[in-house]
Structures are given as structure tokens and as C-alpha cells.
Amino acid sequence: MGLEPRTLELFYDVLSPYSWLAFEVLCRYKNIWNVNLQLQPTLIGGIMRDSGSLTAMRFLTVVKMEHPRMLEKVSRELWMRIWSRDEDITEPASILAAAEKAGMSMGQAQELLERVSTPQVKNKLKETTDTACKYGAFGLPITVTHLDDETHMLFGSDRMELLAYLLGEKWMGPVPPAVNARL
Template identity: 25%
Template sequence: MAVRTQVKFYYDVLSPYAWFGFEALCRYQKPWDLDLQLRPINLGKIKKESGNISPGPCADVFKGSLFFPDVQRTSEMMELPYKPLKDFEESVFIKGSLPTQKTLAACQILYPDNMEELTRQSWLGLYSHDMDMTDKGNILQFAEAAQIPDVDKLLEFSVGNEAKQQLISNTTEALESKCFGAPWFMVTNPKTGRREKFFGQDRVEMLGWVLGKEYVGHHPSQ
């Protein structure tokens, strides 16, 4: 029996680039027989511990001049329904995503089969509908759209210590692998046993090269 390729994907819904990387890997799950394991992290903690400066428009005027058009182009290329936030600084740097990330960590424990769709609905909430990632009512909508078996149980669990510790564990695991941003993913090659690390949404083609798999663009199903 063939061994599937394990891919651990570390992400925070605050990053639009992580969304693009997530969707790219999801599209190649079946063609490349990937065992995609989603790991929500605290991106603020990652950046603080690694000393990385955010590429967002508020951190550096030169990087910022490219940020918005680059995200727009990437979303159009991948045919994802991205819409610019009305107030990027408030949504990303002030409000953040901690309650949503804790809910995703709770889902990782309680309903791992629903992780992919809850992750997707959370990103759609932020970058398609400009929804507050700290609002309980919004998170409830994400969970319902993802068809979580017991939404109330998930939300109650997400504010408990176990979900908090899971998020901390994911973040620590990422830091120990020298993660400095998102998306970050680690791949165990089933043929060689070697662990490869990748940063960025544009590394999926390189992943295919490493695994000896054919990359056929952003829409392999077409």
C-alpha cells in the first residue's frame, strides 16, 4: 500500500497569502495524494519570536506599495473571491484573529474532518466579506457554513484551556521548525523520509518538483 505524502500546513487567517497557499494545496490533495494536516497558529507570536517584520502595508512603505496590488493579482489568477478590507490596519493589526484561531484549534481536536471547510469559511469571512474575526456571531456563521456537527460544543470548547494549549502547541511546533511567517508548510517525502520546509503560497510548484509530481497550473481539475 502506497504511503501518502504528509504535509503540515501552518497558517493564520490574517494572511491572504496563506489563504492562497491553502487553496493551492487543497486543489492538489487528490492529484498528488497528499495527507494535508492543517495547523492553525498565532502569527503574531511567530513574528515576534522570529523577529520577522510584517510585509503588510503598514509596516514598510516600500513593501506596502506592492502588497495590495500583488494580493489582488494573485487572487484573480487563482480565481478566489478576494475583496480588499475597508480598514486593513484595524482588522489585521488591532483586532486580529485570535478567537477564530482558537476555534480552528478546537476543530482540530473535536472535528478534524471539518477543518478544511471551517478554515475556508473563515478566510471567506475575512477576505470576501470583511467580517470581524473576533466576533462570536461571525465565528458561529463560519462554523454553520462548514457544517460542524455541534456548533455550540465547538464554540464552548474554543474558549477553554485545551483549545488554547492546542494553538500554543501548533505555534511552538512551527517555531521549532524555524518558521518565520505564513504560509509555512513541512513535507515528509515518503520515498526518502526527508523533511522539506517551504514558505510562501508560490512554493506549491516547487513542492511538486521535490515529490516528482506534475504541476499543471492553478486549476489541476480543469
């Protein structure tokens, strides 16, 4: 019988290309390292005071609240729009296009987009951002590990080797062989 998965939290904003790197690597390693990866959409503007991703991050927050299984795919599509195709992520039509490309129905996406300005969604994003700040965030991404009643915060996407060490796991580069075989 295997060990219970350890919990990792990734606080990220799709406005951060470094968050994207950490996101992709941790998504590749979550099964290899037997970790419960908890994605935490966080407003980098709440940490760094200037950002254009407020609506996108509120949208990801409501996706997490209502359709958590879609969060990984929708997050990836927003990153692809801004950092791979140099497309907008601030306009409602752009967010809807990313959600649809991720496999969400247009009706679902429209319903969620209509909720991004509700107090419930605003408060949840603020709460997540405040939590990142309490962990000591001064930028994004941060990865928080919860091991044996200890919490470790790592800043940046270039700390994966250190994360592997903390978890007692092997770092096999950004594309581990098990994932590389599927690509």
C-alpha cells in the same frame, strides 16, 4: 497498488491571505499528488506578535480536535468572511456564522466556541505554533514536507512549483485540470 501518501503539513492562520492561497492550492492537489495534507491552525501572532485572529484560530484548533472533517470547510468560511466579503472573524457571532455556513450545526459550533478559552485548546494552539517556529517559521503559511526521513520547510504560497519538484510531481498551475473540470 499505489504508493502510500506522503505527508504535508500546512501551518496557517486565516488572518493571512497568503495562507489562504496555499490552502486552496494544496486542497486541490492533495489527491492529485497523493499526499496526506495535515492542516495545522497556527497563531500568526505567536510568530509575528500582532494578530486579531486568536479566537478564530482557537476555534479552528478545537474543530480539528473534535470534528477534523469540518476543518477544511470552516477554515475556508473564515477566509471568505475576512478576505472575500470584508466581514469580521473576531466576534463570537462571526465565528458561529462561518461554522454554520460550513455545515456545522449551531449547537456543535456553540459547544466548540465555549471551549476556545480552555487550557486544552490554548495549549494545543500554542504547541502547533511552537512546532511551526521549530521548523523555522518567520511568517505564514509554511508547508512542511516529510520525505524519506527528511523534512523540508517552504515559506509562502508561491512555492508550489518547488513543492511539486520535491514531491516528484507535476505542477499544473493553481487550478489543475481535474479540479477545473469540477468548477
